[in-house]
Amino acid sequence: xxxxxxxxxxxxxxxxxxxxxxxxxxxxxxxxxxxxxxxxxxxxxxxxxxxxxxxxxxxxxxxxxxxxxxxxxxxxxxxxxxxxxxxxxxxxxxxxxxxxxxxxxxxxxxxxxxxxxxxxxxxxxxxxxxxxxxxxxxxxxxxxxxxxxxxxxxxxxxxxxxxxxxxxxxxxxxxxxxxxxxxxxxxxxxxxxxxxxxxxxxxxxxxxxxxxxxxxxxxxxxxxxxxxxxxxxxxxxxxxxxxxxxxxxxxxxxxxxxxxxxxxxxxxxxxxxxxxxxxxxxxxxxxxxxxxxxxxxxxxxxxxxxxxxxxxxxxxxxxxxxxxxxxxxxxxxxxxxxxxxxxxxxxxxxxxxxxxxxxxxxxxxxxxxxxxxxxxxxxxxxxxxxxxxxxxxxxxx
Ligand code: HEM
Numbered sequence: 001x002x003x004x005x006x007x008x009x010x011x012x013x014x015x016x017x018x019x020x021x022x023x024x025x026x027x028x029x030x031x032x033x034x035x036x037x038x039x040x041x042x043x044x045x046x047x048x049x050x051x052x053x054x055x056x057x058x059x060x061x062x063x064x065x066x067x068x069x070x071x072x073x074x075x076x077x078x079x080x081x082x083x084x085x086x087x088x089x090x091x092x093x094x095x096x097x098x099x100x101x102x103x104x105x106x107x108x109x110x111x112x113x114x115x116x117x118x119x120x121x122x123x124x125x126x127x128x129x130x131x132x133x134x135x136x137x138x139x140x141x142x143x144x145x146x147x148x149x150x151x152x153x154x155x156x157x158x159x160x161x162x163x164x165x166x167x168x169x170x171x172x173x174x175x176x177x178x179x180x181x182x183x184x185x186x187x188x189x190x191x192x193x194x195x196x197x198x199x200x201x202x203x204x205x206x207x208x209x210x211x212x213x214x215x216x217x218x219x220x221x222x223x224x225x226x227x228x229x230x231x232x233x234x235x236x237x238x239x240x241x242x243x244x245x246x247x248x249x250x251x252x253x254x255x256x257x258x259x260x261x262x263x264x265x266x267x268x269x270x271x272x273x274x275x276x277x278x279x280x281x282x283x284x285x286x287x288x289x290x291x292x293x294x295x296x297x298x299x300x301x302x303x304x305x306x307x308x309x310x311x312x313x314x315x316x317x318x319x320x321x322x323x324x325x326x327x328x329x330x331x332x333x334x335x336x337x338x339x340x341x342x343x344x345x346x347x348x349x350x351x352x353x354x355x356x357x358x359x360x361x362x363x364x365x366x367x368x369x370x371x372x373x374x375x376x377x378x379x380x381x382x383x384x385x386x387x388x389x390x391x392x393x394x395x396x397x
Contacts, residue, residue: 001301007036012383021285021381026317026325034298039175039383040307041297042286044314046321046336048298052310053287054344057295059088061288064307070177076187083229088292089345099216100230100349103209109352112147113360116353119146120360124368127395132375135391136247141167143357144242148235151209152197165190166239173384187232194231234350242354245283245340247388249358250365251377252277252328254393259330264366270359273330275338280328282340283386285313309383312339371396 010028011017017024025044028035033045043049052058062085071077080086087093102108123142127133145159145166154162168186171179197210205211210231217227253273254260263270289308294301302308317325321336341348348354365372378390 001296002299003301004036004041004303004306007034007041007300008032010035010037010042012037018381021386022281022313022317023326025311025314026319029314029318030320034300037309037383040309041302042309042311042314043297044311044318046315046318049310049312049315050336050339050343052289052297052308053339053342053346055289056089057291057293058289058308059292060085060346061290061307061309062086064290064305065172065175065288068175068177069172069180069183071172071180071184074184074188075191076184079187079191079229079232082225083233085233093345096222096226096230097345097349099213099221103212104349104353106352109356112150112353113356115150116143116147116357116360119143119150120357120364122146124364124395129369129395129397132392132394135250135393136243136388139361140243140246140250140388140391141239143246143361144239144354147353147357148238151234152194152231153201153206153208153210154197158193161189161193162235163239163243165193166235166237167243169236170240174382187236190232190235191228194228194235198228198231237348238350238354241283242350242357244385244387245278245354246358246361247377247391248281248283248379248386249274249277249362250393251374251379251388251391252281253362253366254372254374255377256328259328260366260372261370263362264370267363267367269330270363270366271355272334274355274358274362275334276328276330276332278340279316279322279332279338280325281386282312282316282338284340284342284384285381285386286311286384287339287342287346288384310339310342313381313386315339369395369397 029044033048035042043052066080084096127138141163145163146156148162149156149159165186169183172183201210202214213227216222263273286309291302291304291306293304319325341351374393376390376392380387380389
């Protein structure tokens, strides 16, 4: 049987990938289903990618990630080890996810829509119109971090701290040991912050996500540490990813003025337009797994303990599943579904809530600012993520 060293090599530092990552992945996915990169095994074929996200022989990639990063023993690593990310399939992972998936499922998340609408309206009302503004700062970071403040009943002034620390701790995915000190400090600050918020809310429960989770804890569904870890996890995973995906949606839609205008008059088309944004330009270019046993994949032997990356970017641009993937088409069929939020027992907890956030931003923006113009925008692509490093625009009424 062939081994990993026989797999074709993918170089994420190549000029081609850095200039046109998705096109490069699309070309590769036409000729190979599986490849290897410096970080591990890359799965490029859509069906194989989706199946590997769900595959029971693959577990969480986070413990390996922490080793690569060199996170030292201390409160940050201790949190990581006990959070959902370190748990493989099994009773603990299932038990930990139950209370939160109930509260943040499609129905549970709909309950946030009014607060989200309010956050969107308020945030836009603070942005000066008819002048160039840094939309990452005044809009994309603000929305998810303010929504988080609603979830935990914190003052909205805390949103800047929430977004700043989320950007810092998400650097774990750079796999760069140089970031480990900042990441540790970021987690320590978040842990202290969340402990304080839980202490305050416990004395006076209300109608918010944190109160509901405290009630679930008091009923025995979670321990106090597990509750704390969830609230930290939601800050960790929230603003950074959501902010970048909001910015990606604004850029992809506003740079197509016909579609922007169409959405402004037809809010019912926004959900399908966003599905296409997340297919065409996903924030998640991959997710990670680790083999729990020796595995045979497409004729290649992959030993136990190997890092596996279902390459979502390649899957989304695979022409065998998405004809003419470079065409941005909001009328594409719903299936095959995009994989931006992973899947199965590891799937993104916030996927319904963040989808509502982006829907409300785009609905508001296309309706109120039909002539919105982007002045400057810049993407960057790591093997893991699409990021928006710059987004300057002018809200022209
Ligand atoms: C557009 C924004 C977001 C994107 C693209 C995104 C993407 C992802 C992906 C790809 C995964 C891994 C899934 C897998 O490996 O199968 C994940 C996990 C997760 N996400 Fe998100 N996410 C986003 C926003 C959020 C938000 C707003 C929250 C907060 C509530 C959140 C909470 C989580 C959690 C807790 C996990 C870990 C789930 C587990 O291990 O069981 N995410 N996300």
